[in-house]
Amino acid sequence: MGFAVKTDDDAKPGDADIDFGTLHELTGYWLRRAQLNTYRNVRNFFFDEFEMTPGLFGVLEIVFRNPGLTQTAVANAMGNDRSAMVAIIDKLEKRGLIERRPSPVDRRSKALYMTTQGEAFQARVRSRALQHNQQFFDLLTVEEHQQFVDMLKRVAERADESRC
Amino acid sequence: MGFAVKTDDDAKPGDADIDFGTLHELTGYWLRRAQLNTYRNVRNFFFDEFEMTPGLFGVLEIVFRNPGLTQTAVANAMGNDRSAMVAIIDKLEKRGLIERRPSPVDRRSKALYMTTQGEAFQARVRSRALQHNQQFFDLLTVEEHQQFVDMLKRVAERADESRC
């Protein structure tokens, strides 16, 4: 299944000599391509080692940095629907990493807190994530990397503005 | 240490005072964020105007530039499983944009060709896509845009290499 990359002497004609036409001129195409591949890589990496996904990691990190947050608050921060939170929190709670406590001020909502076990776990994952991130993007110089992130932020904001 | 993010002038109080912690230091996070928002924008745009999705557009463009290609060849080019092709080709064929012809050399495979109607349609979409792309990324200077695409390509390749 290995796609050896640049060798034109590959007997497979169907791979290299394909004309992508306008696709390769569209920034959105490359953005998607880069993200999809990166995401798959990160996901496989962290699932193998921690049985974690980027989504779970994000929730864990946010709850860790903002103890007592409500579920919808986390959902809004993550940019997805609050109904999606339920399954995520369920998983994390079932693994003993997170805790739902009744909010002292609002009997509807539930305040989210990290367990001590969850903090220890997240510390390990976080360290590994930073390490993997730096290692993965070392194909960019430090300047490039900085510019890259800066542009990504601007693009993300832009796309967020023109939201219907 | 002293790297706490400074006070953004809050427009929304309940939204902005959340600490994202390590998340905001991960390039992959921003990459995903930018891509998701961009994709949603592009998708809404082209779905409203043409009832097209980026995926359909890609297949259409590839078939247009490489007439007679087989379904799995297109799937490999697009980077997804050949089973995903079926529904896509079905849609495009049902709309009269594309055609499945029996391959003259291999009775298993089906050669894909564009209809004249499909070519006319795709010409309109293609033009609009290029226009929208340029307009959307005009928040980057020409130099930045070029660098951006260049880096995305490198990242995409990198992620592709370390594929299991």
Next chain:
DNA sequence: ATTTAATTGTTGTGCATATCAACAGTAATG
């Protein structure tokens, strides 16, 4: 030539994610 292996399109399944509508319980507002 006959068996074996590989590939094609296709279908189905499972999993993760996303959006939307509804609901009962609760809070805020008039």
Next chain:
DNA sequence: CATTACTGTTGATATGCACAACAATTAAAT
């Protein structure tokens, strides 16, 4: 009070991706 808004939750639906299986067909092995 009555009404309106918000909470977590469930369910329906759609999507995309990965994988397994299948009959038909081709390629390779012996």
